[in-house]
Amino acid sequence: MLKELFNFKGVNWWVLLGGIGLNFILSVLVALMGTYMSQNATDSYESFGQPLMMLALFVLCGLAGFAIAKIADAYSVKHAFLSSLGAALPMLASFFMGPSIILLMMAIIAVLGNLNGAMLAVPRRRSYGPPPDRR
Numbered sequence: 432m433l434k435e436l437f438n439f440k441g442v443n444w445w446v447l448l449g450g451i452g453l454n455f456i457l458s459v460l461v462a463l464m465g466t467y468m469s470q471n472a473t474d475s476y477e478s479f480g481q482p483l484m485m486l487a488l489f490v491l492c493g494l495a496g497f498a499i500a501k502i503a504d505a506y507s508v509k510h511a512f513l514s515s516l517g518a519a520l521p522m523l524a525s526f527f528m529g530p531s532i533i534l535l536m537m538a539i540i541a542v543l544g545n546l547n548g549a550m551l552a553v554p555r556r557r558s559y560g561p562p563p564d565r566r
Contacts, residue, residue, distance in 0.1 A: 436512050441505055450499040450514025457491045458518035458541060481533060488537055489544040492518060496548025511549030515542045 465484040468476050476483075492515065499514050500507035518541035526534040 436509050438509075442510065442513070443503060446499065446503050446510055447513055449502075450495065450510060451517030453495050453499070454492060454514050454517035454541065454545065455521065457495055458488065458521065458537075461488045461491065485537060485540055488518075489540050489547075492541045492544030493548035493551075496545035497552045498548075499545075500549040500552035507552060508546065508549045511545045511552075512542070515545035518542075518545075 461484055464487070465480070468480060468484075472480075496511040496515065499511045503510035519538040522534050522538035522541065525531075526538065
């Protein structure tokens with residue numbers, strides 16, 4: 432499964448580049464919102480700020496993954512996974528510059544949010560019975 436996700440065969444590059452940009456913008460917005468809220472810290476933010484930012488990132492990346500998977504013609508999960516790198520790679524780069532476990536967790540949450548949204552966008556089978564006989 433993982434080998435198939437990193438294969439670039441059949442990738443629509445315009446959808447992929449748009450998804451990378453969308454995920455990058457969403458992660459920057461969440462980071463800026465978290466920075467602003469931490470500068471104007473209240474007691475509620477000190478208690479619930481980081482989990483709230485993680486939840487916001489997961490939901491926004493999930494919506495982005497859902498949209499990317501709906502736009503992509505084929506290989507919708509692959510498009511959403513590769514697009515999630517637009518949010519994860521800047522966080523991973525920041526993690527290696529100044530190690531903080533929160534940045535690593537946020538990168539993982541961004542990837543998982545995109546995969547979750549893409550899995551929700553995949554069409555489901557309508558019938559669960561045995562396949563019909565084709566004679």
